[in-house]
Amino acid sequence: MVLVSGWTGAMDAVVTSLLAPGTVAVRHDLSRVAEGVVRRTLSVLGENPRETILELAHGCVSCTLREDLLPLLRALSARSNVDRIVLAMDPALEPEALCWAVDNVVVAGVVGQIDGPASRDVRIEAVVDCLDAATWLADATGDDAMADRGIVASGDDDRTVAQLVVGQVDYADALVVTAGPDVDAWERARLAAVLARLAPNAPVVWVSRDAMVDARALLASVPADARRGAITDAHSPLLRGQPPLAVDCGVTLVEFTATRPFHPERLHEAIDVLLDGVVTARGRAWVATQPDEALWIESAGGGLRVASAGKWLAAMEPEQQDRVDAT
Structure with missing residues (x-):
């Protein structure tokens, strides 16, 4: 099909x-x-x-x-x-x-x-x-x-x-x-x-x-490793394939990582500024008020979706970690 x-x-x-x-x-x-x-x-x-x-x-x-x-x-x-x-x-x-x-x-x-x-x-x-x-x-x-x-x-x-x-x-x-x-x-x-x-x-x-x-x-001409209907989840790689990393016509990929959790109110206040001029953003967020829960943040234009992505591996019990797909 x-x-x-x-x-x-x-x-x-x-x-x-x-x-x-x-x-x-x-x-x-x-x-x-x-x-x-x-x-x-x-x-x-x-x-x-x-x-x-x-x-x-x-x-x-x-x-x-x-x-x-x-x-x-x-x-x-x-x-x-x-x-x-x-x-x-x-x-x-x-x-x-x-x-x-x-x-x-x-x-x-x-x-x-x-x-x-x-x-x-x-x-x-x-x-x-x-x-x-x-x-x-x-x-x-x-x-x-x-x-x-x-x-x-x-x-x-x-x-x-x-x-x-x-x-x-x-x-x-x-x-x-x-x-x-x-x-x-x-x-x-x-x-x-x-x-x-x-x-x-x-x-x-x-x-x-x-x-x-x-x-x-x-x-x-579709490459052999194309997705072809495969479903990913919130813990799948954020970047697929090999997208260009250089700036082109003012368009670029921006990566943000941190070793400290977000302050929820500051994150909420900053969202409009962070997403200004952004086509799309997606990632997993660590929030101080919910330290064990991974939050999935995804935006497109002016639309934003925030959802639970389950527990972080570090917050799981050993038996819970054993049930996680290693891939």
Whole structure:
């Protein structure tokens, strides 16, 4: 399975390029998911697209995945005439969340198949992200909520556009960047510098608007050690691949380490200053008021997420340390 994500960009061109005998393209339109209505389209080379209107008891992204998309993936994989599934993701869907669901959500009731996750039947070949050079960097550094752009994945969806677009690039195995004549050389170079640090191993194809995309050649250039849907956690390496460490067009990686814990109030007061002009930040924080707990801090544009990452190894009992994955 190939996942094609993107807030804007050449998604349609990528999907069209990948259509071939034995390939089926799946798209879910979630623009009315809050009303409990989802439009699903299946496309096969040489045939008219088949559209189905789904009515969900509860209108949300997770319901769409659980009740339709994941069972559909298992059902399609059982067809003898289907070798590859191309999933054209709605902008409200995040590829990392979908890959987690493919590996972990049990799908039951598929005729002729044992209950289990969709990963029993499908393997993620690559995640391709599409973006528009004219708007991506402004979206990635802004603080607009998705609801401000008319995208509501569920009643409690408080994600920002920045969190979505940065997460899509960060998780991608390959990138397709649309750059029209309104994008000058400096803007293109600055965006290229950001992408090289967010997704250093991902091959990048720059195309003009309405241009053809050779997505098959792009997939062939994805390195063997690409993520391909693998899930990481808060204790995984903070840097993946070998991103450039030098300054380029004012873009650089900054590392902060300390042997003393943060003062929680001072950290809170400094957050706005620390994240000013930052595309994304992520790391583990040691806070004086919770010395045994590792906190995960992740930002994108004006959006910030702080969550528990569990205990530090040094704070664990020996039997707890024995249960920790050594890798």
